[in-house]
Amino acid sequence: MNKNLQEAMRKIPSMDKLLAFPWVHEYEVIIGRELVKESITEILKSEKAAILKNPDIQFETEEVFEKIRTKLHSKSYPTLRPVINSTGVVIHTNLGRSVLAEDAIKSVAEIAGSYSTLEYSLEKGSRGHRNNHVEWLVCQLTGAEAALVVNNNAGAVILTLSALSKGKEAVVSRGELVEIGGSFRIPDIMSLSGTDMIEVGTTNRTHLRDYENAITENTKLLLKIHPSNYRIAGFSSSVPREDLSELAHKNGLIFMEDLGSGMLVDTSSIGLTEDPTVRNCLEAGVDLVTFSGDKLLGGPQLGVLVGKKEIIDQLRTYPLLRALRVDKMTLSAFEATMRLYLKGDINRIPTLSMVFETEENLKHKAQLLARRIRRLVNEKLSGKAAVVKVVETKDTVGGGTFPQSILKGYGVAITIPSVCSSGVLLQKLRGYSTPIIAGASDDMVVFHVRTLLGENEKVIVSALEEIIEKN
Numbered sequence: 001m002n003k004n005l006q007e008a009m010r011k012i013p014s015m016d017k018l019l020a021f022p023w024v025h026e027y028e029v030i031i032g033r034e035l036v037k038e039s040i041t042e043i044l045k046s047e048k049a050a051i052l053k054n055p056d057i058q059f060e061t062e063e064v065f066e067k068i069r070t071k072l073h074s075k076s077y078p079t080l081r082p083v084i085n086s087t088g089v090v091i092h093t094n095l096g097r098s099v100l101a102e103d104a105i106k107s108v109a110e111i112a113g114s115y116s117t118l119e120y121s122l123e124k125g126s127r128g129h130r131n132n133h134v135e136w137l138v139c140q141l142t143g144a145e146a147a148l149v150v151n152n153n154a155g156a157v158i159l160t161l162s163a164l165s166k167g168k169e170a171v172v173s174r175g176e177l178v179e180i181g182g183s184f185r186i187p188d189i190m191s192l193s194g195t196d197m198i199e200v201g202t203t204n205r206t207h208l209r210d211y212e213n214a215i216t217e218n219t220k221l222l223l224k225i226h227p228s229n230y231r232i233a234g235f236s237s238s239v240p241r242e243d244l245s246e247l248a249h250k251n252g253l254i255f256m257e258d259l260g261s262g263m264l265v266d267t268s269s270i271g272l273t274e275d276p277t278v279r280n281c282l283e284a285g286v287d288l289v290t291f292s293g294d295k296l297l298g299g300p301q302l303g304v305l306v307g308k309k310e311i312i313d314q315l316r317t318y319p320l321l322r323a324l325r326v327d328k329m330t331l332s333a334f335e336a337t338m339r340l341y342l343k344g345d346i347n348r349i350p351t352l353s354m355v356f357e358t359e360e361n362l363k364h365k366a367q368l369l370a371r372r373i374r375r376l377v378n379e380k381l382s383g384k385a386a387v388v389k390v391v392e393t394k395d396t397v398g399g400g401t402f403p404q405s406i407l408k409g410y411g412v413a414i415t416i417p418s419v420c421s422s423g424v425l426l427q428k429l430r431g432y433s434t435p436i437i438a439g440a441s442d443d444m445v446v447f448h449v450r451t452l453l454g455e456n457e458k459v460i461v462s463a464l465e466e467i468i469e470k471n
């Protein structure tokens with residue numbers, strides 16, 4: 001070993017020395033000695049490897065401490081944490097889609113901490129069905145004959161295809177063979193369920209006769225799929241539901257639709273007219289509609305199947321259902337959310353209240369936030385360059401819902417070049433104790449106010465204060 005190498009190796013702190021530090025001990029209390037030692041060993045090993053590779057490397061003990069601290073910290077505290085969504089994307093899939101209504105949260109807490117009637121009939125004093133708690137509510141709100149809930153909409157589609165069309169053919173338009181968020185690709189789902197996918201039409205245009213010509217004695221389903229984030233514009237056409245329904249029924253087939261978001265209320269008053277409600281689809285003659293619980297419906301992650309009783313009854317006994325069943329916390333959140341619809345209290349459903357929020361209110365919210373940030377900036381940066389202004393924003397529903405519709409919103413755009421660049425500011429906001437995910441535009445950080453909840457504004461101001469002070 002050469003001298004430099006020996007010298008460098010000696011600087012690496014020993015395990016015993018590290019374990020004796022009070023700050024290391026604090027982590028030991030949370031995650032145990034074994035894991036603390038493992039984590040430290042890993043870091044010391046990589047430090048040694050780096051020195052062996054280059055003995056002249058500058059070795060900073062403080063840096064190693066920091067690496068150890070970061071590693072131990074990440075293992076000691078939850079990584080699934082609340083964040084502030086200031087992006088203006090209401091159903092932000094990466095940020096957990098819909099925020100539950102207060103009523104739903106209360107209901108979850110109650111059910112989670114107690115035994116419950118999950119599968120128990122109080123009347124009979126014997127076994128009941130978990131689906132019964134919500135089926136009648138879903139039927140009431142959509143006009144369906146019957147309903148079933150499963151883990152998520154992807155599960156609903158797989159369940160349906162497996163149960164109804166395994167070894168048979170399903171006809172689908174080439175314009176609807178989409179991929180939704182990475183791993184949900186219609187052709188893959190079809191083959192997974194053992195369904196022969198019969199593609200008809202072209203990417204941009206599919207006609208009724210295309211479906212008609214594809215029907216054989218082996219056909220079981222006509223399938224319509226919401227193209228989610230994908231849109232074909234210009235010279236394009238698809239077949240109306242009424243026509244597909246008529247064609248399906250004339251041939252003894254089932255007409256199924258994967259609707260994706262699944263709206264229960266009409267959104268045309270705010271200019272969102274692309275998609276029908278679940279009720280509209282059923283009225284147009286779709287036999288079975290599937291949709292998500294945590295998109296525009298504003299509930300927990302779940303998949304809903306609604307439609308003809310005869311079809312739903314077939315699904316109820318299909319063995320795969322057991323693997324896709326919904327747990328009690330989800331069911332209670334869903335029941336509570338559906339009851340808000342029943343009462344007409346949709347403003348208490350955060351997803352809907354954010355989507356329906358008026359421009360006037362958003363502008364007011366943005367002005368208030370801008371005032372608070374300006375006050376802070378004036379106080380802390382007296383005179384140094386900073387821009388804080390109310391701006392119009394292009395918000396979106398998100399979650400593949402109304403991908404073409406921009407919701408006009410408001411936000412506060414800021415730049416504080418004397419502190420850091422906007423890119424670094426975005427990063428620092430993400431690193432705050434309650435991480436803040438903001439938007440960006442024209443080299444400014446933009447806080448969209450539409451998706452802010454409760455006391456979020458206060459947290460944003462505190463985060464900016466800390467960022468400025470630490471600078």
Ligand SMILES: *Cc1c(COP(=O)(O)O)cnc(C)c1O
Nearest residue numbers: 152153154226228259260292400
């Ligand atoms: C979102 C979506 C899905 C997947 O739903 P999950 O509830 O996320 O499983 C399937 N199909 C369409 C059309 C969708 O928009």
